[in-house]
Amino acid sequence: MHREPLLSFTPKGIYCSRADVYIDPHRPVHRALITHGHSDHAIAGHQYYLCTQLTAAILRYRLGSFYQIQTHDFGIPLDINGVRFSFHPAGHIPGSAQVRVAYRDEIWVVTGDYKTEADALCENYELVPCHHLVTESTFALPVYQWQPQPVILGEILDWYQKNQEQGKSTLLLAYALGKSQRLIHLIPPEIPVYTQGSVEQTTDILRKAGLKLRKTIPLSSRLTKKEIQKGITLTPASEINNPWVRSLISPVTATVSGWMTLNTIRKNQAANHGFALSDHVDWTSLNQVVRACGARKIWVTHGYTEAYSKWLKTLGYEAEAVREGYRFEANRSAENQERAGED
Amino acid sequence: MLDHFASLYRTLLLDKFPENRILALEEFLRKNEEMENKLALDLLHAYKIKPLVRRSQLLEWLLEYTKLPEWLIKESHDVTGDWSETFSLIIGNPQIRSSGYSLRRFLDEIDQSKNKLENLRTLTLSFWDKLSGPELFFFHRLVLGTYKPLLEQGFLSRFLSKQYRVEQALVSFRLNRQSLGPESFRELIDPVWQKTEARARPIPFREISAQDPESGSGVQEANWIAEPFVSGIRVQVHLINAEVHFWAYGEEYMPSPIEDPLSFFGFLPEGTVLEGILTGPPVVKSQVKGEKRKGESGWKFLAFDLLQLEYQELKSHSLSSRKQKLDELFKDPVRFGIRVITYKVLQNLEDLPLLESPTGWVLKSLDEPYHPEQIPWIRIKPPGRQVNAVLMYAEAIPARLSVYQCTFGIYNEDQTLVPVVRLIPEGLPDPLVTRLHYWIQNNTLQRFGPVRVVRPQQIFQIGFDDVIENQRLKARLTLKNPKILAWLPDREKSLEIGSLDQLKNPTDPSVFPME
Numbered sequence: 001m002h003r004e005p006l007l008s009f010t011p012k013g014i015y016c017s018r019a020d021v022y023i024d025p026h027r028p029v030h031r032a033l034i035t036h037g038h039s040d041h042a043i044a045g046h047q048y049y050l051c052t053q054l055t056a057a058i059l060r061y062r063l064g065s066f067y068q069i070q071t072h073d074f075g076i077p078l079d080i081n082g083v084r085f086s087f088h089p090a091g092h093i094p095g096s097a098q099v100r101v102a103y104r105d106e107i108w109v110v111t112g113d114y115k116t117e118a119d120a121l122c123e124n125y126e127l128v129p130c131h132h133l134v135t136e137s138t139f140a141l142p143v144y145q146w147q148p149q150p151v152i153l154g155e156i157l158d159w160y161q162k163n164q165e166q167g168k169s170t171l172l173l174a175y176a177l178g179k180s181q182r183l184i185h186l187i188p189p190e191i192p193v194y195t196q197g198s199v200e201q202t203t204d205i206l207r208k209a210g211l212k213l214r215k216t217i218p219l220s221s222r223l224t225k226k227e228i229q230k231g232i233t234l235t236p237a238s239e240i241n242n243p244w245v246r247s248l249i250s251p252v253t254a255t256v257s258g259w260m261t262l263n264t265i266r267k268n269q270a271a272n273h274g275f276a277l278s279d280h281v282d283w284t285s286l287n288q289v290v291r292a293c294g295a296r297k298i299w300v301t302h303g304y305t306e307a308y309s310k311w312l313k314t315l316g317y318e319a320e321a322v323r324e325g326y327r328f329e330a331n332r333s334a335e336n337q338e339r340a341g342e343d
Numbered sequence: 344m345l346d347h348f349a350s351l352y353r354t355l356l357l358d359k360f361p362e363n364r365i366l367a368l369e370e371f372l373r374k375n376e377e378m379e380n381k382l383a384l385d386l387l388h389a390y391k392i393k394p395l396v397r398r399s400q401l402l403e404w405l406l407e408y409t410k411l412p413e414w415l416i417k418e419s420h421d422v423t424g425d426w427s428e429t430f431s432l433i434i435g436n437p438q439i440r441s442s443g444y445s446l447r448r449f450l451d452e453i454d455q456s457k458n459k460l461e462n463l464r465t466l467t468l469s470f471w472d473k474l475s476g477p478e479l480f481f482f483h484r485l486v487l488g489t490y491k492p493l494l495e496q497g498f499l500s501r502f503l504s505k506q507y508r509v510e511q512a513l514v515s516f517r518l519n520r521q522s523l524g525p526e527s528f529r530e531l532i533d534p535v536w537q538k539t540e541a542r543a544r545p546i547p548f549r550e551i552s553a554q555d556p557e558s559g560s561g562v563q564e565a566n567w568i569a570e571p572f573v574s575g576i577r578v579q580v581h582l583i584n585a586e587v588h589f590w591a592y593g594e595e596y597m598p599s600p601i602e603d604p605l606s607f608f609g610f611l612p613e614g615t616v617l618e619g620i621l622t623g624p625p626v627v628k629s630q631v632k633g634e635k636r637k638g639e640s641g642w643k644f645l646a647f648d649l650l651q652l653e654y655q656e657l658k659s660h661s662l663s664s665r666k667q668k669l670d671e672l673f674k675d676p677v678r679f680g681i682r683v684i685t686y687k688v689l690q691n692l693e694d695l696p697l698l699e700s701p702t703g704w705v706l707k708s709l710d711e712p713y714h715p716e717q718i719p720w721i722r723i724k725p726p727g728r729q730v731n732a733v734l735m736y737a738e739a740i741p742a743r744l745s746v747y748q749c750t751f752g753i754y755n756e757d758q759t760l761v762p763v764v765r766l767i768p769e770g771l772p773d774p775l776v777t778r779l780h781y782w783i784q785n786n787t788l789q790r791f792g793p794v795r796v797v798r799p800q801q802i803f804q805i806g807f808d809d810v811i812e813n814q815r816l817k818a819r820l821t822l823k824n825p826k827i828l829a830w831l832p833d834r835e836k837s838l839e840i841g842s843l844d845q846l847k848n849p850t851d852p853s854v855f856p857m858e
Contacts, residue, residue, distance in 0.1 A: 141418060
């Protein structure tokens with residue numbers, strides 16, 4: 001008799017029917033396993049949340065402390081209705097995890113967002129062998145190949161140095177959660193780091209949850225513009241048009257994102273500069289992961305799903321693009337019904 | 344070094360700030376050797392290259408090299424929108440920071456291989472192994488023929504003049520003389536005019552300053568003439584050693600806009616320097632589509648002064664004497680398709696199709712010599728006009744903090760709003776710019792990328808010089824020299840906003856003359 005797949009893609013998210021658990025659901029559910037704290041993976045409204053300790057701290061801050069959020073350590077198995085779940089480091093942002101789901105002889109891994117390059121802040125990515133890999137594909141095209149982190153950091157510091165020589169204020173535009181903390185960790189301690197409100201709050205939450213991060217200075221009216229000019233200010237990109245930015249001494253801005261690889265995006269962005277530093281896996285590493293994990297079927301989510309699954313098929317893998325919102329669940333149900341009929 | 348040049352090229356391509364472009368150029372020239380600098384400036388300023396290989400051919404080599412399927416590369420191209428960038432990013436070489444090539448060696452190798460496809464293929468494959476990301480991008484731009492010089496002559500000559508304390512005119516002259524120009528960077532920035540160069544040296548222009556008609560100039564009418572001021576390029580034409588040199592206002596050397604300038608100016612005695620206005624050919628529809636205009640060049644020259652004749656300087660002579668000589672020089676005011684209009688012709692202005700729409704008049708004293716240090720000639724501008732227009736769209740400007748580019752509209756015949764002018768609210772004081780910023784953010788009705796459609800409530804006074812017909816625009820007209828005069832918040836909208844009819848009919852009292 002044909003067995004139901006361990007995980008299925010439903011309009012609410014990735015679902016394990018045997019354990020009645022969703023992974024990164026995008027609609028409110030009873031029980032949710034959360035890979036990391038970014039808002040496209042962790043929404044409000046679930047009844048129970050299960051995630052790593054750092055992610056839990058972020059969720060409490062972002063969603064509110066009234067949610068039932070349970071934490072679970074990396075590598076420790078947890079059985080729910082006979083299905084064994086475990087978290088494994090994804091290297092994307094502090095606390096980010098891949099979810100390994102095992103039942104009898106079948107293993108699935110849902111990567112969430114991940115990157116394989118060690119950044120000395122997040123737990124290093126761990127390759128988890130599996131039969132089914134559900135991978136993200138944000139940068140799954142051959143044009144996205146990252147330069148090593150030290151090279152980009154060198155470029156950022158050179159740029160900061162030049163700004164100092166010219167008496168300009170340096171602003172790095174980065175996501176408040178993840179990229180900002182990575183930058184805080186990378187910037188040498190002799191350079192003061194000033195943080196905009198949401199960056200500071202997120203950093204503080206992570207610090208309190210046990211992440212070791214250097215001291216940062218929250219932006220406030222007590223600071224002089226001259227002081228701010230001497231350091232690096234971290235702020236989300238949405239702040240760029242706010243008048244406080246213009247009020248600094250000759251402010252110059254740079255976006256830190258993997259998208260800065262593309263000339264068109266870099267040229268048309270609001271910031272003056274761009275540094276291609278990403279928290280996602282690039283083309284080369286993605287292919288390495290697919291090869292090394294030994295999966296016989298690859299499910300491609302988030303990003304260039306069609307192109308990457310087509311590419312995997314040309315390599316001989318069984319691959320399928322999982323569309324946003326997992327709308328194709330209806331087709332799958334029909335397929336399962338057909339199979340059940342066959343049986 | 345090639346890597347320095349490649350990253351400079353990328354900065355110049357991507358950075359929108361002139362200041363950053365200057366700094367990047369400054370750093371490059373400081374870091375590199377003299378010969379490399381000259382070569383780099385030639386590349387950035389005037390280098391043109393034909394495609395060395397077809398894109399499909401390069402794609403074929405890439406497929407072979409990377410073993411990627413063609414559809415995946417095309418998919419990648421859809422993301423980048425640029426083949427040179429696609430090729431460079433796919434080859435990637437993220438671990439390579441520099442190939443160690445000098446710019447000269449790199450270009451020489453391309454030059455040696457360019458005539459035989461097989462050689463070019465071998466070279467391309469070897470470059471794909473060795474070059475870093477920015478170097479690859481530059482290489483692909485060259486071989487695909489999409490390389491374009493990124494620095495304008497004016498920008499470069501201003502930069503070199505300031506940086507190396509050389510007269511801007513001299514740098515500008517040398518930069519434009521390409522094959523005849525200096526061999527090395529040191530020669531390029533040598534502050535001394537060489538003998539051959541000195542003869543073509545421009546005579547410093549006498550300034551013209553704009554003045555409102557009401558302000559009064561206090562001139563004695565008897566000794567003054569009023570010359571029509573026409574929109575165009577104010578130039579000095581030098582006929583030296585059977586060559587015609589054009590110097591634009593600001594002592595900026597101009598490559599000849601006319602195909603064969605000697606056929607126009609060759610009849611003048613050697614050592615003649617004229618000053619006048621060069622007006623370009625009208626833009627016709629075929630030019631917009633990229634077709635070349637055939638037949639008459641369309642360039643016209645209005646000569647209004649003679650500064651040198653047979654190498655004898657006349658600038659110490661009075662204007663009346665210079666004008667007299669100009670008249671003697673041009674027996675026939677129209678020669679060889681170029682219209683030369685002299686003092687004599689000025690007396691019969693109705694015959695001058697060139698001067699159909701002078702944008703003002705320049706007052707000159709007939710007794711005065713031509714000296715740049717003298718008080719400027721006075722330009723009388725026709726009175727400006729103004730109209731009330733409503734803010735319709737606001738567009739976030741890349742790299743401009745807290746400033747929106749605003750599109751203003753007025754009513755058309757159907758009482759619907761049509762955009763007539765797009766402006767940055769720079770004339771407004773800072774607090775008002777900030778207030779406008781928040782107003783736009785809070786009153787956005789719809790967004791199309793960076794463009795916001797805002798509630799049509801805020802009325803602005805827009806000043807302009809004239810209305811120009813333009814069939815390509817929705818309103819079929821555009822405003823000349825528009826500027827924001829004032830923001831009129833809390834006004835009754837229907838009463839205040841101007842209309843197209845009012846713009847077309849300047850006598851209508853609702854389009855006020857500027858106060």
